[in-house]
Amino acid sequence: IGVGGIADNIHIPGINEAEGGQLVAICDTDQKRLNEIGDKYNIPQNRRFENYLDLIACSEVDAVEVCTPNYLHVPMAQAAAKAGKPINVEKPLSTNLTEAKKLGDTLLENSVPNMMCFSYRFKPAVRYAKEILNRGLLGDILSVNVEYLKSSAFWAVRRLDWRFIKEYAGTGVLGDLGVHLIDMAQFLVGDMTRVCAEAGIVVKQRKRLDSDELGNVETDDYCNFMADFDCGAHGMFTITRCAIGHDNTIKYDIFGTKGVLSFNLNNPDELSLCIGEIDVESYGMHTVSVPGKYKITQEQMFIDMASGKPCRYLPTVKDGIGCQKILDSLLESSENNCWISLK
Numbered sequence: 001i002g003v004g005g006i007a008d009n010i011h012i013p014g015i016n017e018a019e020g021g022q023l024v025a026i027c028d029t030d031q032k033r034l035n036e037i038g039d040k041y042n043i044p045q046n047r048r049f050e051n052y053l054d055l056i057a058c059s060e061v062d063a064v065e066v067c068t069p070n071y072l073h074v075p076m077a078q079a080a081a082k083a084g085k086p087i088n089v090e091k092p093l094s095t096n097l098t099e100a101k102k103l104g105d106t107l108l109e110n111s112v113p114n115m116m117c118f119s120y121r122f123k124p125a126v127r128y129a130k131e132i133l134n135r136g137l138l139g140d141i142l143s144v145n146v147e148y149l150k151s152s153a154f155w156a157v158r159r160l161d162w163r164f165i166k167e168y169a170g171t172g173v174l175g176d177l178g179v180h181l182i183d184m185a186q187f188l189v190g191d192m193t194r195v196c197a198e199a200g201i202v203v204k205q206r207k208r209l210d211s212d213e214l215g216n217v218e219t220d221d222y223c224n225f226m227a228d229f230d231c232g233a234h235g236m237f238t239i240t241r242c243a244i245g246h247d248n249t250i251k252y253d254i255f256g257t258k259g260v261l262s263f264n265l266n267n268p269d270e271l272s273l274c275i276g277e278i279d280v281e282s283y284g285m286h287t288v289s290v291p292g293k294y295k296i297t298q299e300q301m302f303i304d305m306a307s308g309k310p311c312r313y314l315p316t317v318k319d320g321i322g323c324q325k326i327l328d329s330l331l332e333s334s335e336n337n338c339w340i341s342l343k
Helices: 005-017 031-040 052-057 070-082 097-109 124-134 173-188 277-281 298-306 317-336
Strands: 064-066 087-089 114-116 141-149 192-200 205-207 214-216 222-229 234-240 249-256 259-264 270-275 286-289
Touching: 005 031, 005 298, 052 070, 064 070, 070 087, 070 097, 087 317, 097 317, 114 298, 114 317, 124 173, 124 249, 124 259, 124 270, 141 173, 141 222, 173 192, 173 222, 173 234, 173 249, 173 317, 192 317, 222 317, 270 277
Parallel strands: 064 087, 087 114, 141 234
Antiparallel strands: 141 249, 192 222, 205 214, 222 234, 249 259, 259 270, 270 286
16 A cells, blocks of 8 residues: 555565565555556556555455555554454554554454564664674673664755655654664664653755745654663664765664674675674674575565564564654653653
8 A cells, every 4th residue: 555665666576576475456546656556567457446445355465565654554554454454564653652552452453463664673784683682792781872864855856745744744754764773772772761852854944746835844854862771771863864975874883791783784784793702802893794594574574474474573563653652752852852751
């Protein structure tokens, strides 16, 4: 459901490359776009839907992916769950925690396999880092330093699309980019207990989609925040779409009492490590290649999950709700210049 850029560039190619699944139907309210994508992927005319309820009701459809603007995620996923069909929902889960919880309530009554598109959790470096941390090789975790850097705020062609409107997006870089960092941090290090944030808008006006008239940007271009974790660690996070020279850079450093691991997801098959007596004594930071067994794609896991196969480290709607609570708290913190407890 939704055949914009994220579907065309990520989801559909991923389905086509995976084993055990097939794209059988698509849905979009933009008929021109619907037919362009339908022609591109050879979807029959009778399985190109403009109403998402018709796609969900289609007997050929066994599982549903929701790839629409944030404010539509919950009602569309609810409808699929009520129809008994597994769901894969784009991030963030919604525009606010109250709405996000509605999907959680629906899943209590309609238990279907469910997954969130926290796509960086599937990168080999992240999954290998999880194994290293699980084995306690870093000792007690002390601190986490994280950056997500993009230059997309300054794209000349960028207009006032739904991502810049609070009603439709809820947040800006926080929900679009930062939610990945939040999910990875909690996946790797554990639950956050409190946060303190500063967020702001750099490009304050953009041309509207249908004219050269300027409209106000309502969602954040950057957010810097601190977080404390249940394990006692402290985190520093930098998220911005105003970093000239960066297309899509995600960097993590996790420091423990016995070592450090680092990764840059521009090189998703590598980890940098300094672990163990020899490394630590010699300050021997070195790069290792991630073993092949840690490689799996987001779409392959969704197909495996929908097929009833066991899936390790699966991000679920419950994780999406937890991240939504943190997003809301970060906005509240930024607005009130204070720490917000998550407990």
